[in-house]
Amino acid sequence: xxxxxxxxxxxxxxxxxxxxxxxxxxxxxxxxxxxxxxxxxxxxxxxxxxxxxxxxxxxxxxxxxxxxxxxxxxxxxxxxxxxxxxxxxxxxxxxxxxxxxxxxxxxxxxxxxxxxxxxxxxxxxxxxxxxxxxxxxxxxxxxxxxxxxxxxxxxxxxxxxxxxxxxxxxxxxxxxxxxxxxxxxxxxxxxxxxxxxxxxxxxxxxxxxxxxxxxxxxxxxxxxxxxxxxxxxxxxxxxxxxxxxxxxxxxxxxxxxxxxxxxxxxxxxxxxxxxxxxxxxxxxxxxxxxxxxxxxxxxxxxxxxxxxxxxxxxxxxxxxxxxxxxxxxxxxxxxxxxxxxxxxxxxxxxxxxxxxxxxxxxxxxxxxxxxxxxxxxxxxxxxxxxxxxxxxxxxxxxxxxxxxxxxxxxxxxxxxxxxxxxxxxxxxxxxxxxxxxxxxxxxxxxxxxxxxxxxxxxxxxxxxxxxxxxxxxxxxxxxxxxxxxxxxxxxxxxxxxxxxxxxxxxxxxxxxxxxxxxxxxxxxxxxxxxxxxxxxxxxxxxxxxxxxxxxxxxxxxxxxxxxxxxxxxxxxxxxxxxxxxxxxxxxxxxxxxxxxxxxxxxxxxxx
Amino acid sequence: xxxxxxxxxxxxxxxxxxxxxxxxxxxxxxxxxxxxxxxxxxxxxxxxxxxxxxxxxxxxxxxxxxxxxxxxxxxxxxxxxxxxxxxxxxxxxxxxxxxxx
Amino acid sequence: xxxxxxxxxxxxxxxxxxxxxxxxxxxxxxxxxxxxxxxxxxxxxxxxxxxxxxxxxxxxxxxxxxxxxxxxxxxxxxxxxxxxxxxxxxxxxxxxxxxxxxxxxxxxxxxxxxxxxxxxxxxxxxxxxxxxxxxxxxxxxxxxxxxxxxxxxxxxxxxxxxxxxxxxxx
Numbered sequence: 001x002x003x004x005x006x007x008x009x010x011x012x013x014x015x016x017x018x019x020x021x022x023x024x025x026x027x028x029x030x031x032x033x034x035x036x037x038x039x040x041x042x043x044x045x046x047x048x049x050x051x052x053x054x055x056x057x058x059x060x061x062x063x064x065x066x067x068x069x070x071x072x073x074x075x076x077x078x079x080x081x082x083x084x085x086x087x088x089x090x091x092x093x094x095x096x097x098x099x100x101x102x103x104x105x106x107x108x109x110x111x112x113x114x115x116x117x118x119x120x121x122x123x124x125x126x127x128x129x130x131x132x133x134x135x136x137x138x139x140x141x142x143x144x145x146x147x148x149x150x151x152x153x154x155x156x157x158x159x160x161x162x163x164x165x166x167x168x169x170x171x172x173x174x175x176x177x178x179x180x181x182x183x184x185x186x187x188x189x190x191x192x193x194x195x196x197x198x199x200x201x202x203x204x205x206x207x208x209x210x211x212x213x214x215x216x217x218x219x220x221x222x223x224x225x226x227x228x229x230x231x232x233x234x235x236x237x238x239x240x241x242x243x244x245x246x247x248x249x250x251x252x253x254x255x256x257x258x259x260x261x262x263x264x265x266x267x268x269x270x271x272x273x274x275x276x277x278x279x280x281x282x283x284x285x286x287x288x289x290x291x292x293x294x295x296x297x298x299x300x301x302x303x304x305x306x307x308x309x310x311x312x313x314x315x316x317x318x319x320x321x322x323x324x325x326x327x328x329x330x331x332x333x334x335x336x337x338x339x340x341x342x343x344x345x346x347x348x349x350x351x352x353x354x355x356x357x358x359x360x361x362x363x364x365x366x367x368x369x370x371x372x373x374x375x376x377x378x379x380x381x382x383x384x385x386x387x388x389x390x391x392x393x394x395x396x397x398x399x400x401x402x403x404x405x406x407x408x409x410x411x412x413x414x415x416x417x418x419x420x421x422x423x424x425x426x427x428x429x430x431x432x433x434x435x436x437x438x439x440x441x442x443x444x445x446x447x448x449x450x451x452x453x454x455x456x457x458x459x460x461x462x463x464x465x466x467x468x469x470x471x472x473x474x475x476x477x478x479x480x481x482x483x484x485x486x487x488x489x490x491x492x493x494x495x496x497x498x499x500x501x502x503x504x505x506x507x508x509x510x511x512x513x514x515x516x517x518x519x520x521x522x523x524x525x526x527x528x529x530x531x532x533x534x535x536x537x538x539x540x541x542x543x544x545x546x547x548x549x550x551x552x553x554x555x556x557x558x559x560x561x562x563x564x565x566x567x568x569x570x571x572x573x574x575x576x577x578x579x580x581x582x583x584x585x586x587x588x589x590x591x592x593x594x595x596x597x598x599x600x601x602x603x604x605x606x607x
Numbered sequence: 608x609x610x611x612x613x614x615x616x617x618x619x620x621x622x623x624x625x626x627x628x629x630x631x632x633x634x635x636x637x638x639x640x641x642x643x644x645x646x647x648x649x650x651x652x653x654x655x656x657x658x659x660x661x662x663x664x665x666x667x668x669x670x671x672x673x674x675x676x677x678x679x680x681x682x683x684x685x686x687x688x689x690x691x692x693x694x695x696x697x698x699x700x701x702x703x704x705x706x707x708x
Numbered sequence: 709x710x711x712x713x714x715x716x717x718x719x720x721x722x723x724x725x726x727x728x729x730x731x732x733x734x735x736x737x738x739x740x741x742x743x744x745x746x747x748x749x750x751x752x753x754x755x756x757x758x759x760x761x762x763x764x765x766x767x768x769x770x771x772x773x774x775x776x777x778x779x780x781x782x783x784x785x786x787x788x789x790x791x792x793x794x795x796x797x798x799x800x801x802x803x804x805x806x807x808x809x810x811x812x813x814x815x816x817x818x819x820x821x822x823x824x825x826x827x828x829x830x831x832x833x834x835x836x837x838x839x840x841x842x843x844x845x846x847x848x849x850x851x852x853x854x855x856x857x858x859x860x861x862x863x864x865x866x867x868x869x870x871x872x873x874x875x876x877x878x
Contacts, residue, residue: 610822611817611818614813616719616722616752618814619723620722620745622807622809622810624729624730626799626803627729627731627802628802629798630731630803635738635777638780643726643742646745646749649749649765650749653758654756657756659823661825663834664842667761670758675858676854678768678858679858679861682776682862682865683864683865686864692784
């Protein structure tokens with residue numbers, strides 16, 4: 001098959017499944033789920049086919065032309081999009097398979113699967129988009145579909161609120177992104193991504209560094225919203241209200257990954273804008289540490305994973321901002337796999353024990369679900385960066401990059417975040433596998449096969465993916481650098497330290513089962529309350545908004561309405577006054593008529 | 608007498624009629640004023656007919672029409688006056704303000 | 709010279725009669741003023757070369773309309789006998805209107821350039837015969853319309869002025 005057919009199959013089949021399912025199969029959820037799964041498989045196979053063909057020239061179709069501005073619709077088929085397209089299709093397929101079990105008893109299954117398919121379509125189209133505007137459209141569609149999925153159980157007020165929060169928070173960022181895109185349009189009248197990135201003739205050669213910094217910073221605001229970076233990260237933990245497979249999808253390959261992927265896509269621009277890169281680096285490092293500290297103290301397994309996603313996204317952006325495309329892509333891909341795995345495992349626990357609390361899961365006998373627990377441990381270890389699992393290699397790459405480019409402060413921050421990551425991951429693992437009291441009774445049923453299968457596949461992925469680093473580098477057209485073993489020692493060191501402390505706090509027999517951080521009360525309070533960021537928002541932005549709306553309300557009532565009222569009353573009064581002219585005294589009318597006649601006659605006669 | 612002097616006499620007569628029509632409260636006086644104004648118009652037409660128009664029948668016929676219309680108008684006006692008098696027992700123009708806003 | 713004197717006499721009739729009609733508080737004097745004014749006007753018409761129109765003016769206006777107004781006065785006697793108090797404001801307004809109007813028109817007349825014909829058309833064109841012929845040929849539509857208007861005016865006057873029919877007992 002030629003490239004065009006493949007790319008169309010990849011992107012269009014989920015859309016077709018979505019349309020068919022949502023229109024025709026509402027009453028046949030089994031048929032819908034089969035169709036959607038089939039579409040997802042087609043999409044995955046086509047994406048793999050594309051990857052096998054290797055990078056080719058972008059396909060462009062003229063959408064419309066307005067003056068000098070050409071808007072194109074097309075597909076960019078270079079290393080990042082090909083690889084990430086496969087990852088998206090793969091994770092989506094796994095999660096759909098898993099959802100068959102997880103959502104087995106949900107009454108609106110068709111809607112769920114249709115939306116998953118829609119989500120896959122948006123994300124895949126975003127990944128392959130060649131035009132900046134096309135990117136933006138699908139970027140927004142990704143946001144929209146995650147809104148639908150987070151709010152899937154919209155009967156629950158928390159879910160509806162979380163969906164709204166996610167939508168609005170990302171919208172804040174999207175405003176920045178959109179302004180950035182419009183600036184690009186205004187400055188160079190060109191939306192074609194490859195030509196914008198061209199080192200000889202691209203955007204960075206056409207505008208001054210200040211403008212470039214401004215544009216990239218605006219785009220980064222969009223990325224901040226989408227990839228949940230401080231200070232726009234608070235929507236992501238709330239988004240856990242959606243079904244767990246949705247969380248898995250949201251946190252691994254779609255939605256949050258879209259932000260990172262946009263940065264990968266526009267990486268040369270960010271590299272040309274040195275100031276922006278530094279800002280990104282600072283924010284990403286801070287976010288990574290901030291999210292890790294919150295994950296340290298949270299008790300909800302999904303929240304812990306959510307904060308860990310935020311922190312890992314911070315890692316990816318750090319890598320990209322530090323200048324390594326490879327490290328960013330690599331960590332994005334490995335994180336997609338092991339984070340999906342972790343979420344699916346947590347989904348199985350939640351499904352089996354109907355609780356989100358890690359301690360509860362442990363007490364209920366979480367470790368009896370063997371396959372799941374193995375998946376959790378492997379995924380957790382990969383997340384922490386235990387060699388030789390996937391996360392180790394990609395994180396190692398990030399550290400190497402930070403060290404190589406001399407970002408020492410940031411490297412220290414990254415080490416701190418990595419230490420915390422290892423700590424909170426193993427805290428989670430120990431809380432589940434080493435409960436403080438023996439499970440009361442064994443009423444758990446083994447996980448169904450269609451839920452187990454994706455977990456197993458992803459476990460294998462989390463183990464093996466790390467060894468494909470050089471293939472990914474080749475796919476990006478880069479030559480992988482081999483780092484000396486000595487450089488790995490601190491990396492492994494902080495991970496082991498983290499695991500050790502987690503073992504001392506939670507893992508060993510007679511462990512205190514309280515984090516070391518609880519000995520430092522102020523910090524503990526700070527972390528438990530999520531650094532009071534939501535509260536800060538409440539007293540600042542929300543309060544300001546309220547105040548502003550009150551002011552506007554006053555203006556509305558007294559200035560706008562008041563003036564219109566006055567205007568209307570004035571007309572009324574004028575009318576009342578002018579009725580005196582209309583006194584019914586016909587001689588007055590006649591007199592005025594004659595005077596007018598005389599004036600008109602004079603006017604006409606004098607011309 | 609020249610055309611201008613006839614026209615000035617016509618204008619003066621019209622102004623007198625206007626004063627009559629506007630200043631009196633008695634509807635009959637108002638009617639008299641209106642008659643004066645119409646006659647002023649007639650005078651104008653006759654003067655133009657004499658000094659400007661080549662076919663002198665035009666103006667005369669115009670004036671005859673005005674006379675005829677005046678007759679019709681007076682008939683209507685008088686019947687209205689009678690009607691008003693019957694309704695209000697008065698023909699004061701200032702009291703007929705039913706159309707007042 | 710005598711002719712001039714006659715004409716100025718007629719003009720004086722017109723204006724004095726008009727003044728009487730306009731300013732008199734007694735309605736009967738006003739009617740008399742109107743009659744005088746109309747008579748002067750008829751004289752002017754005669755002077756302008758149209759004996760027929762002058763005759764019609766005397767017949768219809770003085771003989772018909774003025775008399776009709778006298779009847780109206782007698783039928784609505786109350787106000788005509790006891791004229792209401794003069795209203796200076798109203799009179800002022802009326803005079804102001806009249807002055808403005810007269811000023812404007814006089815100004816226009818002074819400024820206007822009329823294309824006057826050298827001498828009046830032949831006596832024959834002014835004759836009653838010519839008028840009658842024109843009325844029945846060239847102006848026949850106007851003639852018929854006028855008769856229709858008069859008919860309607862008569863019917864309308866009757867309709868308006870008649871007493872309301874006694875209402876049927878219900």
